[in-house]
């Protein structure tokens with residue numbers, strides 16, 4: 001049997017080197033609260049420091065690889081709207097949302113210990129607590145509308161900014177920390 005599933009958006013996952021994860025965490029450690037969920041923007045001087053090894057250059061490289069695979073050619077220009085950190089503790093949801101821009105990304109910097117009993121359960125329709133759940137369209141027979149990924153430190157997901165996603169609140173201990181970004185891409189130098 002041959003099966004084909006040619007439709008729908010492409011999601012990419014890369015593993016970011018630990019040195020970059022450590023650098024972002026070192027900065028974020030000075031900004032997050034120890035006991036409550038927070039969000040804050042990464043300043044431009046942080047994302048651009050380091051020349052070729054800067055966060056912005058290394059992320060742009062991944063966006064180009066993603067576009068080359070998904071669309072056949074990397075973009076000439078990859079510009080970032082914003083990078084931000086999301087620090088969450090038990091009970092905090094990330095309601096279903098879209099991003100602006102063409103390509104969005106999320107990098108996992110810290111993962112919580114989710115209660116074992118909860119890992120065996122899931123929200124209605126299969127959404128997993130603490131996971132990232134990508135959703136498209138409505139539920140249809142023979143066509144998947146949801147995929148869930150368990151965050152792992154260093155994993156970065158790239159996806160179309162218009163793709164709906166949600167993280168349901170987890171029960172457990174520790175911090176769930178991620179970095180997100182929005183990128184605008186262009187081929188014509190415009």
Ligand SMILES: [Fe+2]
Pocket residue numbers: 097098099165180
């Ligand atoms: Fe998001």
